[in-house]
Amino acid sequence: MEGCRDAKRGAAATAADDLPDDAVVEILSRVPVRSIHRFKCVSKRWRDLIADPLHRKRLPQTLEGFFCSDGGGFGWRFISLPGRSAPPVDPSFSFLTKLPGIENIKLLGSCNGLLLFEHGRKPDTAPAYAVCNPATGEWVAVPSAGCRSPDRLEERTELIFYPAVSPHFHLVHICHEHVKLEVRAYSSETRVWSDMVSQKSGWQDGGWKQWVNGGAMLRSTFRGAFVNGMLHLITFRSEYPWENQIVAVDIKGKTSSIIPxxxxxxxxxxxxQSQGRLHCVGRLDEWERKCLKWAGLSIWVLEDYDTGGWVLKHRVSFLKLFGQMSRYVYERYELAIHPDRNMIFLTELSNQKLMVYDMDNENLDAFHTLGHNYGSLIPYVPNFLNLVLTNEH
Structure with missing residues (x-):
């Protein structure tokens, strides 16, 4: 039997090697990204075809690692995932030195291969932005959204990019004040910001009234997620009854739905986003007679987007992750999820380690030491397509 199986494998490998290069690349461009890495083992020729920079534009990409700021000032480094030999891009971003207010520059986030920076922020002025594709070296400057009220409670700008639908990116800027909500959207196609909601009478537009009048506020310390063509943001009610929600926002800054x-x-x-679905990680404490019995993370997946059907995917204790169950271990940490595998990435202030937790085999691995002055970690999935990211000079 073993001989038969070996013969079949040999015949399959021979048939694969008989295909011309263009046919192999065309096949690989249509398979899921997880299969790409497995197919490197088919033969040396397939491995070389997959690794060829000329073919990367046509092949699906996955998470390569994280951009990490130095914790203040200008400067980033790239942290590759285990098994990756070198950073896929140069993290110096030399073009940023040409931007005004370089001393206040900040990496805000990423979406499908693009990075969003803000710069020039001062107490009395609103920041401007820059969007770049580090894989191709393209970049474009974006003007300020204009929201600069000192009374703002929460403020954030999110990047939306969906290359399968359009080569243009969008920004959504949300500024929540005590008596006013400002939501502005920017399109790289029109190159202008549009006011969607700027006064109380406008709260009815796009479902914002339900969110604001319900006492909901953004959780500004946690980034949004782009899934199913929508940007998803965590909000919470600041008034009784306290309730956590997820708000889905489209590229025009209008709310589409509120997911409990x-x-x-x-x-x-x-x-x-992981494997095409929205995932949410929650902190869970279980008490017994005023004593902390269990503390950890619960990972949920939205299996049915239309009905809001959440399924508990996994639970892991802080004892497993951090070596203790004390509630103080999660006073500061960052989270990320692998876009194609059942893995979460996390950091914790006390040990300054970047760790990966595999939900399938419940294995925890600390693969990088961050140091004392590390800043935000921004996940990066390369995009080698030529995009519409050119400045007008």
């Missing part, structure tokens, strides 16, 4: 958080006993900390 399924677990009232836990607090959502992070939303992300």
């Amino acid at each position: 958080w399924p677990d009232t006993s836990s607090c959502p900390l992070f939303v992300g």
